[in-house]
Amino acid sequence: xxxxxxxxxxxxxxxxxxxxxxxxxxxxxxxxxxxxxxxxxxxxxxxxxxxxxxxxxxxxxxxxxxxxxxxxxxxxxxxxxxxxxxxxxxxxxxxxxxxxxxxxxxxxxxxxxxxxxxxxxxxxxxxxxxxxxxxxxxx
Numbered sequence: 343x344x345x346x347x348x349x350x351x352x353x354x355x356x357x358x359x360x361x362x363x364x365x366x367x368x369x370x371x372x373x374x375x376x377x378x379x380x381x382x383x384x385x386x387x388x389x390x391x392x393x394x395x396x397x398x399x400x401x402x403x404x405x406x407x408x409x410x411x412x413x414x415x416x417x418x419x420x421x422x423x424x425x426x427x428x429x430x431x432x433x434x435x436x437x438x439x440x441x442x443x444x445x446x447x448x449x450x451x452x453x454x455x456x457x458x459x460x461x462x463x464x465x466x467x468x469x470x471x472x473x474x475x476x477x478x479x480x481x
Contacts, residue, residue: 365378381418395410
């Protein structure tokens with residue numbers, strides 16, 4: 343199965359923005375661009391290879407979804423799920439954080455959305471190209 347598109351949870355886009363802003367402030371614009379480009383390229387790999395990342399053991403029983411993770415660099419995991427025709431990015435996770443927080447954050451993102459949209463699964467989908475492209479223009 344090949345996923346045709348990549349969609350981002352709005353909070354995952356906020357995670358991306360926060361990582362880029364931190365890198366820009368701490369290490370400069372070039373490093374921030376490089377980090378952003380690496381994260382986006384790694385996420386794009388999932389379109390052609392959605393099962394590239396293993397099932398995330400820390401999220402095995404978190405919700406009804408099967409979460410997978412792919413480590414982008416030594417510090418950031420891309421947490422995602424595979425659907426029939428898209429890959430959905432739920433979270434960008436700094437692996438240096440307390441492991442117990444990952445399931446709490448993931449469950450809260452899932453629960454908050456389901457309260458607003460009873461018949462959907464952890465969406466609204468945000469087409470990756472729209473907001474990620476806007477972020478590229480800012481750096």
